[in-house]
Amino acid sequence: MKNLLVAGILMSGIAFGQVKKDTLEKEYKLEVAPYKAEKKEKPLPLSKKGQMFVFFGWNRGAFSNSDIHFSGNGYDFQLNNVSARDKPTKFGIVYFDPSWFTVTQYNFRLGYFIKDDLALVLGIDHMKYVMKQNQTVDFSGHISDPKYAAMVQNGQVDLSDSQFLTFEHTDGLNYENLGLEKYKNLVHKKNIDLVWSYGAGIGVMFPKSNIKLFGNERSDRFHVAGMGADLRSSLNMVFWKNWMLRAEVKAGYINMWDIKTTLNNKPDKARQDFVFGQVLAGIGYTFNTKKYN
Incomplete structure (x- = not known):
């Protein structure tokens, strides 16, 4: 036992x-036991903090009528309800040759997503503004030079012969802007995404104005002339994960109070404000600044 x-x-x-x-x-x-990191899936395009995109395209613009006020030595007057148009370049190799890209009405964008679906976007809108020459407009004010004062008849001036004034922002009506844009994915397929955006921007006007007033030598130089603001919306088709086709519409307000009208830093200047509309389209590329498996 x-x-x-x-x-x-x-x-x-x-x-x-x-x-x-x-x-x-x-x-x-x-x-x-070895630690296995959680697998991170690559996010949808134009949706996550840290993503970026670049874009280049071309635009057509339209402008409301505006009152243009001119002042300088011997004159101070205003032309009322002046109409203008854009100046698109005829389609050809100029649209694809980098050495000529500033000739066209172009747009550039650089975007960075500061939050999911929210991007900070730096933009350059190179528009062209041309006063329609064949028009008669209302005049108010005074001109001391008898030659040009005589061109005013019954409170109006005929601009069609170009002797009184030619007025353009064709090199161009440059709107350097910073905007915030909200993005929303509408369609998600294997190789195609459709993304809608909307937002607003504000910036400075940096035109190279081509102006000839009273037979003076033409003013033709870059100058910070005022400010602009806009609302915008776009559709972006992202294909092959990174390439992007973008179509955008934009409406805004421009106020330029310091437009140079003569050379040699004379006190002569003009001011105007107007509403503008713009449609644009082009191609871009989107990429991630963070690594995903």
Whole structure:
């Protein structure tokens, strides 16, 4: 009996020791098991913080009529309800040759997503503004030079012969702007996404105005002339994950209070404000600044 008791104690000790050993080994294996990082899927385009895009395209513009006020040595007058148009370049190789890209009415965008679906966008809108030459407009004010004062008849002046004034922002009506844009994915397929955006921007007007007033030498230089603001909306088709086709509409307000009208830093200047509309289209590329598996 005593021998049986001793044998039982020995057997239970061995069994308990084996269970304890197995338990410790399992706990140890759990502790030293290698850590596997959670797999990060590449996000939808134009949707996540840290994404960027670049874009280049071309535009057509339209402008409301505006009152243009001129002041300088010997004159201070206003032309009322002046109409203008844009000046698109005839389609050809000029649209694709980098050495000639400033000749066209172009747009550039650089966007960075500061939050999910919200991008800060730096833009350059190179529009062209040309006063319609064949028009007669209302005149108010005075001109001391009898030659040009005589061109005013019954409170109006005929601009059609170009002797009184030619007035353009064709190199161009440059709107350098910073905007915020909200993005929403509408369609998500294997190789195609359709993304809608809307937003607003504000910026400075940096035109190169081509102006010839009263037969003076033409003013033709870049100058910060005022400010602009806009509302915009776009449709973006992203294909092959990174390439982007973009179509955008924009409406805004421009106020330029310091337009240079003569050379040699004379005090002569003009001011005007107007509403503009713009449609544009082009191609871009979107990419991530963060790595995804």
